[in-house]
């Protein structure tokens with residue numbers, strides 16, 4: 001019995017939170033297994049009685065027919081309950097796991113969503129949860145009942161004839177071994193060919209998508225990545241074929257060899273005169289049915305093992321550690337301020353991204369972060385929003401360490417307009433309103449006008465009711481950012497984090513965003529990761545970062561410019577590129 005089977009029941013019990021419902025499935029599967037086991041064994045006395053016309057174990061032919069009929073009816077009823085209980089537990093499991101995933105996801109650190117597992121969440125709550133539910137409905141019950149059937153048949157065969165019982169007992173592990181080996185070989189074959197198949201289909205899609213780029217490089221007729229993927233696929237397919245062949249030989253020939261050996265043994269007992277010929281024939285019938293049951297055990301065990309990754313993934317989500325946070329909001333001594341004190345940070349790979357970062361953003365001021373690409377500007381914004389916790393030092397918002405704030409409290413202080421704006425698959429209006437559900441129509445329209453969303457709406461046939469599509473794909477990158485800015489304006493949070501908010505906008509619409517930022521400055525503190533020289537110059541302070549994630553200098557534009565250094569060369573370089581004159 002493999003680990004998946006051993007683990008599955010306690011695991012399900014833990015996830016369901018209520019063992020009773022699963023116990024019922026186990027009980028009905030066991031009862032069904034008992035009836036089925038007895039009816040398989042009953043073939044021995046029934047056939048013997050039928051052929052000899054003599055009573056066997058105190059029952060004549062009619063008696064055995066009645067016994068078999070009763071067992072069939074009782075087995076049918078138990079099977080019905082086993083299946084219906086299995087289905088209802090499966091449905092219950094899907095519902096519970098769905099809620100658990102939803103509840104857990106809502107408490108996980110935002111940084112968790114950058115993990116590969118997060119990308120699979122939608123698949124998990126749809127197809128994979130169904131697959132996990134299927135495990136209970138289709139595999140656990142049959143596994144338990146088949147196990148009980150085999151035990152009942154074995155024990156009862158001993159009571160009939162000890163030699164037949166021993167023969168069956170000796171044959172069982174060999175049979176199980178060969179069937180399991182065959183399943184393993186076939187699975188290995190699939191594991192070899194599947195990645196090669198995925199790689200090939202990805203390369204074909206890539207080949208189709210990148211036709212323009214490939215043609216411009218003259219590589220459309222000779223795209224080596226596709227040729228290599230095709231070669232690897234053929235190689236993998238060849239291996240798969242050989243392994244399947246080996247699996248079939250082991251599965252069919254060897255396991256059938258065990259059945260033939262069983263037949264041979266019973267024939268030997270009959271020839272030796274120690275077993276009636278009719279008993280030998282009945283035993284052969286029993287053996288055929290028994291080996292079907294054993295095959296059922298290995299098949300369901302293999303199917304459970306196959307689905308283990310699904311359960312592992314669900315488990316990983318529902319047991320992921322939520323952010324430790326206090327139960328109640330902590331009073332903020334200086335609302336609207338941000339301060340970083342000797343902050344150091346590395347992502348999971350351990351490479352330091354930020355080192356000894358110290359700066360403060362007083363309330364209602366605008367501070368610009370500047371520095372080379374990859375120096376950690378976005379990371380600073382993520383730490384302030386507590387996507388991740390710092391490795392050393394502290395980040396304070398409103399004068400309170402973000403680790404001592406509830407998520408609700410921190411999120412109430414911040415509005416975020418990051419580079420990768422994601423909109424909900426809802427209308428334009430709903431996407432802005434989410435900033436503050438109870439905003440008046442006048443406030444809503446003012447925010448939309450300032451961010452330049454009204455312009456977009458006027459162009460759309462369905463106006464405010466236009467659906468933006470999944471992630472906002474019906475809008476351009478610039479339009480999505482304007483919606484996010486309108487949302488931030490409407491939210492009226494005391495602090496706004498702007499990550500290159502204007503970079504995706506075309507020049508005509510940039511004015512709207514500049515106006516929106518000016519408006520935000522009246523009421524909010526702004527920390528902006530700006531590449532626009534105009535925004536940088538207007539900032540109350542500029543934090544100049546080095547490529548190694550340290551602060552080089554802090555000051556106003558005039559101060560930094562006068563000091564020379566990196567800021568001045570950065571400015572001169574950018575101003576020259578944009579044709580600016582100072």
Ligand SMILES: Nc1ncnc2c1ncn2[C@@H]1O[C@H](COP(=O)(O)OP(=O)(O)OP(=O)(O)O)[C@@H](O)[C@H]1O
Nearest residue numbers: 114347348349353372373374375376377378379380
């Ligand atoms: N989720 C992540 N996991 C691991 N490393 C990351 C992650 N996000 C960013 N990094 C790395 O951290 C460093 C800082 O990245 P960050 O995005 O903060 O830089 P940035 O200054 O905002 O860059 P840019 O101006 O190009 O947007 C980079 O080396 C980047 O590769």
